Amino acid sequence: MKEQYYKSLDDLIYDARQAAEEVDSGDRKSILQMKKESRSEATSRRDFLKLFGFTIASAAIATSCQQPVQKAIPFLIQPEKIIPGEASYFASTYFDGNDYCSVLVKVRDGRPIKIEGNALSPVTRGGTNARTQASVLGLYDNKRHKNPKFKGKKISWEDGDQQILEALAEIKAKEGKLVLLTGTIISPSTNAVIQEFLAAHPGAEHIQYDVISASGMLQANEQSYGKAFIPSYDFSKADLIVSFDADFLGSWLSPIEYTKQYSERRKLVDGQRSMSRHLHFEGGMSLTGSNADERIQIRLSQEKLVIANLYNELKKLAGEQPVNLPASPVDITKVAGELIAKKGKSLVVSGSNDLETQLLVNAINELLGNYGNTIRTDVHLKLRQAMDADMAGLVDRMEAGQVDGLILYDVNPVYDYPQGERFKTALQQVPLSIALPILGEETSEHVQYICPDHHYLEAWNDAEVKSGSYSLAQPTIRPIFKTRAAQESLLKWAGNPVDFHTYIQNYWEKNIYPQAQDGQAFIDFWNSKLHDGIFESGRKEDGLSAYNGERVPTILAQVKGLKGNDALELNLYTNVSVGTGKQANNPWLQELPDPVTKICWDNYAAVSPKLAKELELEDEQLVMINDFGPIPVVVQPGQEHRTISVALGYGRVNLGTPEGTVGKNAFPLVASENGSLRYTLKQVNLQKVEGDYQLAKTQSHHSMEGRNLVRETTLEDYLANPASGNEMREELKSHLKSLYAQRKFDGFHWGMAIDLNSCTGCNACVVACSAENNVPVVGKEQVIMAREMHWIRIDRYYKGDPDNPELVRQPVMCQHCDNAPCENVCPVAATTHSNEGVNQMAYNRCIGTRYCNNNCPYKVRRFNFFDYTGADAMPGNTIDPAEMTTDLRRLVLNPDVTVRAKGVIEKCSFCIQRIQEKKLAAKNESRQLQDGEVVPACAQSCPADAIVFGDLNNKESRISKFFDDERNYHLLEELHTLPSVGYLTKVKNKTV
């Protein structure tokens, strides 16, 4: 039986009459909208006269004008190896306090324009995520601090330093308390700077603060192994992954690294015939949960209970004496059975910030023998080091007036600390407050001194992301504004005015160079590591004690059972686009549709269909959660019955365009329990309020009308028959006949294959594509009108029971059909087929009839309803919802790709500029183009290596092997459009 897929709940509850009505009202809506738009354009007598005058003036210009003089200004002294018109790449490191990524920065004529993954890094291995990709736009942000400031007024660095030094001396003289509050510091050199600063100011204290805290885990490991650390997980070694609300593909600890490892074990290509199995327990629908082979709904308040039961069950299976426990709300015997069968080859993780839960998880992994196999304790992950209690203590002390000086580096607690308001008030009582921010954020509004830091692309830095895995960051552009490296500021105030470049180099010479054993001179070592961006020393951590599980029995004894099932629960999470909100002013991220709900530009309260029915909630209905809100509701299939999910990171007060309009800040809802932050609220009150709020969804206007677009099978079936789930392919092939001879391509025939089994839907490709191809940001209003411009989208479909559906995803871009329906309807031949099988788009020829758009069965063509990037000669054509037409923002544009004006169609070009670049390089070197040399932006950015690109004419190429795979199929191939994009069926490792 063919299974029913649906894109949203509306699809499923299909009532013909209602549907007709909806279509009708939808039409009416859009007609009204169009009328509204056109009314303003109705021609009046005055308009006519204006136009008349304008035409006369332009006629005059046309017959007499002179071209403006263009300047060509060469370098005065040309730097070596910098070639005008050619890109240079510099290795660097992205770390924003939350995500880490080793990157290559593409610099064109002095400006960084694109971030690529650094394949040399053993941690991120060339992968990126959406936020890393988007970070380059943060460099060109109008909201950055442009000057040092004192009490809101500009001040020179010299004066500022003078005053700060005096104030610090005063604190020192009276033996006052000075606190340096930072995010987690993974930079060894910065740590040394901080130590130097603390040494210069006796009594000063360094406190770290993580927005998304892992202090429960740190404490658990301290109790289990004698040291507060996060171990190194290896998902690629696990045959069975059991995750309790750890969104390790999206936001948990080191998602890029984990996605690499995870997808590596889930590929069924290149002869690999086995894959890992992934079970996921969660309340809301997360990116990771939606990729799981089996997803089990639990309420996160019962997470500890479930884990305790699992541990108990495992103990029983391992032959130990189980204890009496309250019953688990879900059956875990099967999971336990599977786990015990995969002893040493499994991995259990939990996203909880609760010490006891993490202790139980440690006990389970210890029992399963996973330590030393899938979990390494001799290599530590350094991305979270903060203890929640430290921060809580600081706020108390600030309130009590015990803090005389506070320096804030890379933190924004007024916004993202749950008690931000309290922090803000307490901050007023601190006599000396200094912030070292990049962006104008909430906290820096309330400090005395603002000493702006460089953006990471302007600065030197280093990082030790895992024990012995070092990486370097180097400036790729001169500082745009009058900023100074935060480390330099601290050094200056510590009485050591040295530039950070020298400092970092000296630090490496003394501390890291000795770890290298290849006998290079230091300068050679430094240069080669700077070039690579990374250095692996192989250093291991020691000083861990043997496993200590003495608290586990006590915890088990205290686990409470279920008490009534009525209370609503609130689950606060970070999504893949905005994350903790640090890059909230980045329009690329704000316009990125959520991989689950496909909503952008807002956060919302996701509720289960059941709950929606009970409370008579509908999409976009406004509700209050306790006193938080009003916030619109989204009915989310797969949501646990009484769990509500709200994304953090939205609602920043002074960011966004217009300021403060993007979502609601949910950080104040984060609770505190036993001294650590809790992202789950056990009892909340949901109140319907009057009105609704329109959300920008990219979901319902790409409907593919229930055809067999995503083909799926199970591992068992696949092993029996590799073509399972894809049987229709052979049948279809026999039907497909054409009157015309199939076109042959001499030379190259470009093709792309997407392994649906690898793709997790993380959206990195969407941002990478936007950055590479100057894809405009259209803003919320336009997205609501279905005018988003992304050249690649990730469709997602639900399958099965709406209360607990399965979810599949499919990235869709232009399919570059060899029988392209768009090409033969264009009246001006603006879209044609190239000699190399690429469906081309000539923007300057396009007159905007949109026939191609209508005739494209994949709906991948995008129309520029307005000019969004400032490309148009007519200022009236421009709409700029996200300040993307300002000179500063426009610096991010890729000069090799035309910036489209109003009224033309655009779409994926297979990154033709990259194809041409590599072809030319090969030509200039008189050699054949190698397979894998051309990598489009989407494939480059993919942390799961789901996208393969290459020449179909080359039978040895990887793409040809993918196309020959029995899993390969084409989207809507029954239409005989002969797409150049292939998909490999999705294989789930589950028993039906």
Added chain:
Amino acid sequence: MKLKSPVLQNYGFSSRLFLFILSISIFVLSVTASAETQNPSSETDSVGAQTAVSEPDSAMVDSITNAEQSATAEVQKPKRKVDKYSHYRDDIKRGERFFRGLLPHNNKQASCTSCHNLLPSDTLNWNPSAMEIAIKYLDKDFASFQALVTEPSGGKMAEVHQGYEFEAADLKTVKAYLDDLAMRGPQPVKPTINRLLLFLFLGMIITWALLELIFFHKIKYKAIPLLIFLGVFGYQVKMIYEEGVNLGRSQGYEPDQPIKFSHKVHAGQNQIDCKYCHFTVEDSKSAGIPPADLCLNCHSVVREGTRSGKFEIAKVIDAVENNKPVEWVRIHDLPDHVFFSHAQHVNSGKLDCIECHGDVAEMDVLKQVEDLSMGWCLDCHRTKEVQFVDNKFYESYETLHEQLKSGEINKVTVDMIGGTDCMKCHY
């Protein structure tokens, strides 16, 4: 009183139709005008394109009129207080007259202006213009100016200025005039409006002809205004067409450059390879304009030109010393939606620079020879043979290789390997 022509009314001609035609013509105009770029090579611009004159003395046409007509020199108006450099108005006037040779004096030498234009002009003149001298000597005192004129340090200038004897008072007025000139800065040049005037004039004739036809009936023969109307309207359409075609194209563009750099001297007489200065031509899409320090490879030694003396070369040295790059005027400027790579054409395509840029080695003032239109590109792409056998890259084209071997085709041109695909150049 009815003012209607019975004849035209029979043909349904009304004032509405008239308005319709008028608005259509205007609309066509507006469309052509709204294209991104504007035309530099209006006729007056290319008037100055006389070939370079090698002997500086014979280049002395009426430099005053030249100066008035020439395009704006890209000289920044110095921002200084006027008082410090202020001079008596009489001195300035007198200095100007002296400079122009209008003031009778007892010297036998030619007037200053016979060698020094008042502004850099369309006609090639290797000597610095009055404006350039004025700016350079604005900050220097009179003594050094006097020394410059009467006792030049050597070289070509010493030869020309030999035996100059001027009254200090006269020179002071000249200095006063030059200071004043520098402070006032270059006068904006009014855009040439000949064609516009012609167009508007023709428009008036059309209006008259139509009024005559419809209302006045002063002329006995209706055919006369009708013919006039058709002829004039036709000419206007032709003008619009020509201007429209030329929009964004600048064949023959030959602007003044901030330094009187001669390709003829460098590439022609001194036989310097193009790639010595334009050294990224084989690696980058941009051929590269040489950085000033590259000029110094030679000009740290060669400080004086045979024709221009020291003045022009000193600009390069100044640029490096003052950390101020030379702002050349761009000549070959493709629209932004065109991707063109020099590396592709010169390195892989083995094209000679001359094929697109003309005989640069014969140009004192660089000029755009080809129109750089898409048609021109495609003509070449359709006929030019690629290095199909020599370059191993093309081994991927198996079918073409077979056809070549079997004699089916005897050469592979650019269009056969996708050279006329849109996305070869536009992406």
